[in-house]
Amino acid sequence: MSDKVLIVTGGSRGIGAATCRMAAAQGWDIAINYTANRDAAEAVRDQVVAAGRRAITVKGDMAEEADILALFEKTEKELGPIGGVVANAGITGKITRVEDMSTEAMREVINLNVLGLMITNREAVRRMSTKRGGKGGPIVNTSSIAGRLGSPNEFVHYAASKGAVNAWTQGLAREVAGEGIRVNAVSPGMIDTDIHATAGAPDRAARLGATVPIGRAGSADEVAEAICWLLSDHSRYCAGTILEVSGGR
């Protein structure tokens, strides 16, 4: 058993998958959560194993409390005590103006991006807090600069969910910083992943990349670098930090 057991939610594709690969190189054993795409999750698992670390894949909907609890339990059973968590699973919902948005679409985004992330963070604290007999460890949440831009005409509900992630990250960080747990977030800008196609705009990153001050969309690896820094001791004096990785947007 190692001290470095990491859970990455939404680890099968995009930013989560890049994080799993990079965290493996930092010595983490990894539970790779996914919800639908088993082949992608297993490909990431094989890459982590090829890097010399242990890895499991765990299917589960991170909007569902029972699935979140099962993820933690399976990870502990198969890899050992949890030493870090990346709460990364998130969706934008389809691009829609608010006046045309269904309540169900709003609920789906909030249930995963906010409530699911809160429950995931709570389960991490319950296990890692030194006050509760744990050894401490980092929590990194995946937010978005949408939380400050508001994403008008695209997905205001998504932007609001990430605003909530920022407030939660800062509040929880202050609550548990004295208990060995550093809670921080990355806040990516326009990153070239499948999320845009899922939102209904497959060309979004290519089309809007040129409007970013740096002149292009970012890559999943560029966000994973920031997540892995926040996971590492190099960021040991950071708590409640929202680290923007947005090319200047």
Ligand code: NAP
């Ligand atoms: P992505 O490429 O669409 O990948 C999404 C990942 O989340 C996949 O691994 C997917 O699993 C998983 N997932 C989706 N719904 C889930 C659920 N209900 N339960 C568990 N896992 C679920 O997304 P991404 O661009 O990497 O985004 C990752 C995070 O970064 C999100 O929180 C997103 O809001 C944030 N972000 C992204 C951007 C961007 O421009 N890409 C910008 C700012 C913030 P399956 O493979 O099984 O479907």
